[in-house]
Amino acid sequence: KAGVTQTPRYLIKTRGQQVTLSCSPISGHRSVSWYQQTPGQGLQFLFEYFSETQRNKGNFPGRFSGRQFSNSRSEMNVSTLELGDSALYLCASSLTGLFQSGANVLTFGAGSRLTVL
Amino acid sequence: SQKIEQNSEALNIQEGKTATLTCNYTNYSPAYLQWYRQDPGRGPVFLLLIRENEKEKRKERLKVTFDTTLKQSLFHITASQPADSATYLCALPRKGGSQGNLIFGKGTKLSVKP
Numbered sequence: 001k002a003g004v005t006q007t008p009r010y011l012i013k014t015r016g017q018q019v020t021l022s023c024s025p026i027s028g029h030r031s032v033s034w035y036q037q038t039p040g041q042g043l044q045f046l047f048e049y050f051s052e053t054q055r056n057k058g059n060f061p062g063r064f065s066g067r068q069f070s071n072s073r074s075e076m077n078v079s080t081l082e083l084g085d086s087a088l089y090l091c092a093s094s095l096t097g098l099f100q101s102g103a104n105v106l107t108f109g110a111g112s113r114l115t116v117l
Numbered sequence: 118s119q120k121i122e123q124n125s126e127a128l129n130i131q132e133g134k135t136a137t138l139t140c141n142y143t144n145y146s147p148a149y150l151q152w153y154r155q156d157p158g159r160g161p162v163f164l165l166l167i168r169e170n171e172k173e174k175r176k177e178r179l180k181v182t183f184d185t186t187l188k189q190s191l192f193h194i195t196a197s198q199p200a201d202s203a204t205y206l207c208a209l210p211r212k213g214g215s216q217g218n219l220i221f222g223k224g225t226k227l228s229v230k231p
């Protein structure tokens with residue numbers, strides 16, 4: 001089955017602009033999580049969506065937002081871009097996003113590499 | 118707050134040897150721990166999951182241990198090959214978080230020399 005698809009793979013923006021990244025999860029997966037990866041901070045959790053509802057949000061400013069559609073596809077948006085937003089943005093899908101004691105494995109996409117000039 | 122540390126940023130070993138990577142965590146007792154592999158320019162790929170009531174888990178040449186007393190997990194690759202060269206990440210579920218909310222270590226970059 002197809003994996004997690006992220007678009008675009010690469011993009012260059014300038015400070016002050018905004019960007020929208022897209023993620024199509026594995027068919028049947030209802031949870032989509034977003035992570036930011038930088039050399040200095042590693043992987044940092046941005047937010048998670050399940051059934052079009054934001055379940056969790058990481059410690060990022062309000063310029064970072066997201067949403068999930070009824071077909072589980074998700075988008076994240078970063079407004080008023082700053083140089084420090086340059087990073088690899090990773091989307092991951094999993095079967096469920098519920099609060100439960102069971103473990104859940106994440107399947108990541110290849111990421112969208114954003115460069116802010 | 119929860120912290121997770123992977124002791125080595127980089128590990129260089131000779132082909133055929135066993136690579137051992139370490140993951141330590143504090144201020145938390147997770148129900149499970151996961152290991153992922155990441156190649157340059159790609160997203161992490163899940164390798165193994167070990168639960169708190171499991172001491173050891175194996176998958177082909179991979180072995181993971183989980184010591185809840187020491188708050189440590191060890192990840193072993195036996196008979197290592199150059200194709201095993203990658204960055205390996207350990208991850209824990211965030212306390213009180215949902216399933217997609219994991220805390221990742223910064224990773225250990227493994228280089229296997231022929």
